Amino acid sequence: MLHKVLFIKMLLLHYATQSEPEMYANCYEDVLVMCPGVVVDNMEFSSVAWYKHLNNTKLGIIRRGRDNKTKKYSNFVRSPKPRFGEKNSLLMSGVTPEDSGTYECEISANIGGQNQNFEVHLKVNDCGKKTEMTTMTPVLNTTEPDLRCHKQEDMPVMWSVMGYMAVGLAKIVSSLISIWVN
Numbered sequence: 579m580l581h582k583v584l585f586i587k588m589l590l591l592h593y594a595t596q597s598e599p600e601m602y603a604n605c606y607e608d609v610l611v612m613c614p615g616v617v618v619d620n621m622e623f624s625s626v627a628w629y630k631h632l633n634n635t636k637l638g639i640i641r642r643g644r645d646n647k648t649k650k651y652s653n654f655v656r657s658p659k660p661r662f663g664e665k666n667s668l669l670m671s672g673v674t675p676e677d678s679g680t681y682e683c684e685i686s687a688n689i690g691g692q693n694q695n696f697e698v699h700l701k702v703n704d705c706g707k708k709t710e711m712t713t714m715t716p717v718l719n720t721t722e723p724d725l726r727c728h729k730q731e732d733m734p735v736m737w738s739v740m741g742y743m744a745v746g747l748a749k750i751v752s753s754l755i756s757i758w759v760n
Contacts, residue, residue, distance in 0.1 A: 599697075599699070602700075603700065605703055608669065608673075610667045626683065628641070628684075632679065637654045658672070680697055682696070683696045
């Protein structure tokens with residue numbers, strides 16, 4: 579019975595830590611979508627390609643081979659066209675909510691290696707309506723609390739991953755302690 583409980587806990591831990599990375603961006607920002615499988619600029623694989631999932635199809639965006647030649651696919655329509663950033667990341671300028679979605683980084687391995695695919699979910703905030711500039715005169719009202727909006731900064735992906743890893747490690751340690759105590 580104890581082995582079954584431990585097995586179930588380990589499966590839950592595995593699936594809880596396997597979530598796909600998410601990125602958040604503000605409208606009209608330049609976004610660098612990192613490929614989780616690429617850790618260095620020098621290529622240890624034959625090619626890297628980026629795709630966007632749209633209506634159950636995979637649209638090719640850009641591809642770079644070992645020879646550093648870049649191919650842009652024509653079936654992905656976006657202006658300006660995305661390009662490669664550092665560490666084979668996908669660099670998109672001036673993103674809008676239409677750029678939200680699932681992006682896939684496909685790493686083709688050298689002979690004898692294993693190909694890898696990684697997905698990253700991008701969410702771009704609404705742009706809001708552009709309005710004409712007006713002059714506002716602040717009026718101090720001491721009976722109501724200050725309701726000014728404060729910009730909330732998004733947590734970097736690395737901190738999110740570190741948080742998931744810390745929770746996973748804590749679960750493993752607590753599981754091992756409960757096994758040891760029983």
